[in-house]
Amino acid sequence: MVDSRSTDDFADRLEALRVAYRKRLDAELKELGQLIKGHATEPKESLLRLHAQLHKLAGSAGTFGYEQLGRIARQYEQSLNSVQANAADHGALNVDTSDWLVCLYAALKDDDSRSASQSISIKQKKQRTDEPHIVLIERDSILADYTAQQLESFGFHVTCLHDADDLQQLSGEPPDLFLVDHRASESPEIKQNSVAYWQQRLRHLNCPVFFIGAEESFQARLNALRSHGSGYFVKPLNTIELTKQIVQLLTAKDADPERVMIVEDDSSDIGTCRVALEKAGMNVWVLDRPTELFTAVSSFDPEVIVMNLRPGDVTGAELCALLGQMERWAHTPILYLSEDTNTELRQQTMLSSNCTVIDKPIVDELLIGLCRMRVQKLRQFEASRNQDGLTGLLKHASIKDALQTHWEHVQRHPNTHFSVVMLDIDHFKRVNDTYGHAVGDIVIAAVGTLLRQRFRRVDKLGRYGGEEFTLVLVDCTASDALRMVEELREAFASIQFTANGIEFSCTISAGIVDNKAYPSDPPHALLERADKALYSAKHNGRNQVKLAED
Numbered sequence: 001m002v003d004s005r006s007t008d009d010f011a012d013r014l015e016a017l018r019v020a021y022r023k024r025l026d027a028e029l030k031e032l033g034q035l036i037k038g039h040a041t042e043p044k045e046s047l048l049r050l051h052a053q054l055h056k057l058a059g060s061a062g063t064f065g066y067e068q069l070g071r072i073a074r075q076y077e078q079s080l081n082s083v084q085a086n087a088a089d090h091g092a093l094n095v096d097t098s099d100w101l102v103c104l105y106a107a108l109k110d111d112d113s114r115s116a117s118q119s120i121s122i123k124q125k126k127q128r129t130d131e132p133h134i135v136l137i138e139r140d141s142i143l144a145d146y147t148a149q150q151l152e153s154f155g156f157h158v159t160c161l162h163d164a165d166d167l168q169q170l171s172g173e174p175p176d177l178f179l180v181d182h183r184a185s186e187s188p189e190i191k192q193n194s195v196a197y198w199q200q201r202l203r204h205l206n207c208p209v210f211f212i213g214a215e216e217s218f219q220a221r222l223n224a225l226r227s228h229g230s231g232y233f234v235k236p237l238n239t240i241e242l243t244k245q246i247v248q249l250l251t252a253k254d255a256d257p258e259r260v261m262i263v264e265d266d267s268s269d270i271g272t273c274r275v276a277l278e279k280a281g282m283n284v285w286v287l288d289r290p291t292e293l294f295t296a297v298s299s300f301d302p303e304v305i306v307m308n309l310r311p312g313d314v315t316g317a318e319l320c321a322l323l324g325q326m327e328r329w330a331h332t333p334i335l336y337l338s339e340d341t342n343t344e345l346r347q348q349t350m351l352s353s354n355c356t357v358i359d360k361p362i363v364d365e366l367l368i369g370l371c372r373m374r375v376q377k378l379r380q381f382e383a384s385r386n387q388d389g390l391t392g393l394l395k396h397a398s399i400k401d402a403l404q405t406h407w408e409h410v411q412r413h414p415n416t417h418f419s420v421v422m423l424d425i426d427h428f429k430r431v432n433d434t435y436g437h438a439v440g441d442i443v444i445a446a447v448g449t450l451l452r453q454r455f456r457r458v459d460k461l462g463r464y465g466g467e468e469f470t471l472v473l474v475d476c477t478a479s480d481a482l483r484m485v486e487e488l489r490e491a492f493a494s495i496q497f498t499a500n501g502i503e504f505s506c507t508i509s510a511g512i513v514d515n516k517a518y519p520s521d522p523p524h525a526l527l528e529r530a531d532k533a534l535y536s537a538k539h540n541g542r543n544q545v546k547l548a549e550d
Contacts, residue, residue, distance in 0.1 A: 391448025399462025
């Protein structure tokens, strides 16, 4: 087992990795030449080795800036995939490899002339003790070290394993996530049936798995799914997208219980359903009077509703139609429990796109699974409407709504503290003008990832616009907010961005206001005070945090 953080000198390590990789390319192309010659004379013996070497090259080249070389290697790998499929059906192993080596060397020469350092890398010098733990299984040691450094830049602790058989070396608490190259083994079993191999190796792991690989194909993604993977990412890895998906997945693990409302009609089935759902950890509210539906949904805000086709004197279809008239609950999924043979009633119910009919007797596992799936879909829908695509934070309107909602909550609980933070990236226009908007997006996304990693799930985090962000910190005094934002400022300042071989860093400035200091201020006034404090921080030299003052 290798802990990837053996040295703190990121820049030297990264350059050493690139130099080592370039030297290795010469040896790999030489070996490919031998395998291509062997394929012409002994195709059966050389085919698997040639395929494995091309897969390795396709997966690693793009990471270090050799994009054309990686693309051509992937094309040749896909050709061999077709050959292997054809051989299974017809026993033929015919493929013309005569010009492959020439084309690979030509791609390497062209990549060299363009400079092999066109990627964007990020480092973070300071480490935290509460970082989520990721186990990376990757046979390519250079690529593993590089990937680990990128993930550590975003606040993850990474342990590298170089073969799936090394899983037995793991001890102690299970990691938060496994990141696995789908060919990370020399075992003959993985070549015979990769799905069965990974199912066997991963079946006892009590944490999510992301697969990675050089193959961009339907079959690769299907195999990852069948191997119980939660996702599949193509090499060269998009670090920003990968870290965003990891954060979303780990956040979902700690999500609030599903809120299920049961509309009661004196049926014993309803009581049984309630017991099953509560036993599964869900938050259940029973409504015994359909006429109080709107009051109940306003108080409970259900994420899924369970009822009979005819709960009392109204039909389920009528209740669904009434909810559809209210924008807030128009998309709330409804599960109907049915033993009614009235065809017209069932058809009316099924015409609604967010309704599902379950025939009695009810199977607990099916009911629990449907409730979980419907809530997950609803939360994903809400997130797509409210979250910024680049950072995963709340959009401008959504963060203002979140502030308004929490402010109203505090008015009902006057002893409650909360703080509002406005922050933005210093001299961000220079980043866009100097390195381009694509690099600017990387910087913005890095802020978003740090915010989601460092702040609590109860806090409301939003991208207010451009490079500006707004935070609503719940149960948080101004002094606590100052400490948390200072830690964020220091962490972001320690990140080193590298674009096209040029290293640079960025800083942030922030302003903070505490609701207790201005108890009569409405939400928009608190925002204005935080914004004025931000302006003061910028006016006084930037890279600092200021508290609001009268």
